[in-house]
Amino acid sequence: MTPLALFDTHTHFDVEDFDIDREHLAYQAKAVGVERLILIGFVQERFANLIDTHHYLNRLIHTPQSYLAPGLHPFYIEQHQDSDLLNLEQILKNEQCIAIGEIGLDTFLKQHKQPELLQKQKDFFVAQIELAQQFNKPILLHIRKSHADVLQILKHHHFKQGGIAHAFSGGIEEAKAFIKMGFKLGITGQITNPNAKKLHAVVQAVGVEYLVLETDCPDMTPLCCQSLQQHRTRNTPANLTFVLQGLAATLNRTPEQIAPIVWENSLQALHLSA
Numbered sequence: 001m002t003p004l005a006l007f008d009t010h011t012h013f014d015v016e017d018f019d020i021d022r023e024h025l026a027y028q029a030k031a032v033g034v035e036r037l038i039l040i041g042f043v044q045e046r047f048a049n050l051i052d053t054h055h056y057l058n059r060l061i062h063t064p065q066s067y068l069a070p071g072l073h074p075f076y077i078e079q080h081q082d083s084d085l086l087n088l089e090q091i092l093k094n095e096q097c098i099a100i101g102e103i104g105l106d107t108f109l110k111q112h113k114q115p116e117l118l119q120k121q122k123d124f125f126v127a128q129i130e131l132a133q134q135f136n137k138p139i140l141l142h143i144r145k146s147h148a149d150v151l152q153i154l155k156h157h158h159f160k161q162g163g164i165a166h167a168f169s170g171g172i173e174e175a176k177a178f179i180k181m182g183f184k185l186g187i188t189g190q191i192t193n194p195n196a197k198k199l200h201a202v203v204q205a206v207g208v209e210y211l212v213l214e215t216d217c218p219d220m221t222p223l224c225c226q227s228l229q230q231h232r233t234r235n236t237p238a239n240l241t242f243v244l245q246g247l248a249a250t251l252n253r254t255p256e257q258i259a260p261i262v263w264e265n266s267l268q269a270l271h272l273s274a
């Protein structure tokens with residue numbers, strides 16, 4: 001039986017955690033149905049590695065097809081420099097990029113609420129929105145404790161390219177507002193956590209039509225795959241099947257019923273025709 005085709009819309013499969021066995025994990029992911037994955041950027045100093053990993057994966061066979069989404073992550077705002085934006089623009093010109101990501105606002109840490117750093121987050125977010133408009137690319141949003149601000153900035157800039165609000169953590173009204181702006185919501189292994197009541201309520205309220213799957217590996221390991229022996233179990237793209245199962249259970253549907261829908265949603269969010 002061929003496995004259900006899945007699209008891992010958010011991975012950090014380029015990071016060091018995977019250097020020892022990336023090839024093996026790529027075969028494993030494809031074998032369970034992960035046909036495609038996106039490699040997502042966060043800091044300039046890793047861009048070269050991100051691009052190398054992307055080309056490396058696409059030279060292998062029987063592995064997921066890799067897509068590239070470079071971007072400057074709000075959590076690492078202290079590290080970003082204006083020249084990083086010029087570098088990002090060069091990458092958008094020279095490489096086939098599917099989206100810009102991950103970008104947005106993150107005020108989880110107290111230090112990031114300081115006016116100066118928050119303003120810097122907003123400036124980098126806006127600059128990358130403008131790049132997305134210039135290159136007609138969707139964006140992959142990282143939002144923590146700043147949904148209203150992100151929405152306001154997107155509206156102010158008349159952003160129409162859409163994309164994915166990754167690892168969505170907002171409430172039902174916020175979810176609907178992002179959907180109205182043309183975004184899909186990224187669902188991680190958090191969906192397998194019975195205590196994630198807010199997320200379950202959001203998913204049930206918006207329905208499968210607006211959802212896509214992601215592992216966010218090496219983080220966000222589904223509950224079932226977490227090892228008690230380890231402080232932190234590394235998440236891998238192959239675990240996307242458990243995210244699908246968790247989502248199906250939450251929606252009271254079968255994985256077979258929802259997999260083709262979330263696949264189509266992924267294509268739509270990423271401006272892919274097939």
Ligand SMILES: [Zn+2]
Nearest residue numbers: 010040102216
């Ligand atoms: Zn991420």
